[in-house]
Amino acid sequence: QSALTQPASVSGSPGQSITISCTGTTSDVGLYDSVSWYQQHPGKAPKVVISAVSNRPSGVSNRFSGSKSGNTASLTISGLQAEDEADYYCSSYTSISTWVFGGGTRLTVL
Amino acid sequence: DVQLVESGGGLVQPGGSLRLSCSVSGFSFSAYAVHWVRQAPGKGLEYVSTMNVNGGGTYFADSVRGRFSISRDNSKNMLNLQMSSLRLEDTAVYYCVKGAGPTRSSYLDYWGRGTLVTVSS
Numbered sequence: 001q002s003a004l005t006q007p008a009s010v011s012g013s014p015g016q017s018i019t020i021s022c023t024g025t026t027s028d029v030g031l032y033d034s035v036s037w038y039q040q041h042p043g044k045a046p047k048v049v050i051s052a053v054s055n056r057p058s059g060v061s062n063r064f065s066g067s068k069s070g071n072t073a074s075l076t077i078s079g080l081q082a083e084d085e086a087d088y089y090c091s092s093y094t095s096i097s098t099w100v101f102g103g104g105t106r107l108t109v110l
Numbered sequence: 111d112v113q114l115v116e117s118g119g120g121l122v123q124p125g126g127s128l129r130l131s132c133s134v135s136g137f138s139f140s141a142y143a144v145h146w147v148r149q150a151p152g153k154g155l156e157y158v159s160t161m162n163v164n165g166g167g168t169y170f171a172d173s174v175r176g177r178f179s180i181s182r183d184n185s186k187n188m189l190n191l192q193m194s195s196l197r198l199e200d201t202a203v204y205y206c207v208k209g210a211g212p213t214r215s216s217y218l219d220y221w222g223r224g225t226l227v228t229v230s231s
Contacts, residue, residue, distance in 0.1 A: 001172065003154070036217040038155070045205060045221040046155065052217065089155050093215045097160075097169050099145070104154040 004029065004090055004102035011108040017078040020105045022090030023071055028100055030071035034093035037066060037075045040104075041086045049088075050075060077107070085109045112136040112220045114206045119225030126196050130225060132189040132206030140164065140184035143209030143216050146191050148202035149224070158204070159191065163212040174200075196229045203227075 005023040012018040022035065029035055035053045038046035048057055050066035053073060063078045073092075077084055090102040118130040132144070146158040159180045160169040168180050179192045189206055203224040209216035 032215070034215060034217060038218075040155075045223050047221070048217065048219050051210065051219070057219065091155075091157075091218065093217075097167075097214050098171060099147075099157040099160070099218070101147075101155040101157060 001028075001094055001096065001098060001100045004092060004100055006088075006090060006102035006105045008103070009106045009108065011110055012080045013110045014080050014082065016080050017076060018080060018107065019077075020075045020088055020090075020107070022073040022075070022092075022102050024073075024092055024100070025071055027095040028092040029068065029073055031095055032093045033068065035066065035068055035073040036091050037064075038089045038091065039084075039086045040089065046089065080109055082109050112208060114208060114220060114222035116204060116206045116222045116225035119204065119227045121228045121230060122196055123231055124196060124198060124229055126229075127192070127194040128196065128227060130191040130193065130204055130206075130227070132191075132222060134187045134189065134206075134208070137208065139182075139187040141212060143212055143214055144182060144189045145207040145209060145218055146180065146189075147205045147207055147218070147221075148200075148227075149205070150199075150202040153202075156202070160209070160214045161189070162214055167214060169214055193227070196227075198229050201227060201229045 037050040206222040208220040210219040
């Protein structure tokens with residue numbers, strides 16, 4: 001199972017919005033509405049910010065939103081804050097009953 | 111609060127074996143699928159394995175299938191990962207992760223802090 005494709009890095013200024021893409025195939029992202037997104041600060045464990053494409057778990061800021069079109073999912077963070085600077089990973093359930101992650105995107109808040 | 115605490119990591123030689131454990135609390139362990147995910151130093155997340163509730167199904171990444179096994183003891187709120195024939199590329203922090211539901215397709219919600227496995231001669 002090949003990793004999902006994410007941009008290596010994105011950046012934005014405080015208050016701006018950014019979008020991170022996550023491209024898979026018809027065997028994962030395109031097949032299931034199971035894309036989730038994780039935020040990971042340095043030295044910390046990942047934390048889920050979006051589940052099932054666009055659901056925000058309790059406690060996650062409404063500045064985080066998710067969507068999907070075909071084989072590509074997207075995470076949008078609006079009103080960027082310094083605390084959003086982190087690595088972001090997408091993940092999808094697959095047709096072979098496993099999970100696959102994206103390579104990760106480093107978000108820099110300028 | 112949901113807590114997952116991994117243990118058992120350490121230094122092991124190539125070809126060796128190691129058993130990781132994950133002690134959980136704060137939720138009804140027997141009602142949820144559980145997963146292992148790893149992260150090599152400076153690299154991204156990599157899926158390793160899943161076990162459904164009551165051991166009803168086990169799933170593995172191609173990179174570890176046949177070398178790793180997963181088990182759970184619901185009476186002790188414990189998840190295990192038995193790793194054998196370890197390779198240099200198995201070096202990583204191994205995370206124990208709770209599923210959001212009982213099946214393998216339930217997304218991964220709560221993560222432990224991880225335990226470091228180093229495979230080196």
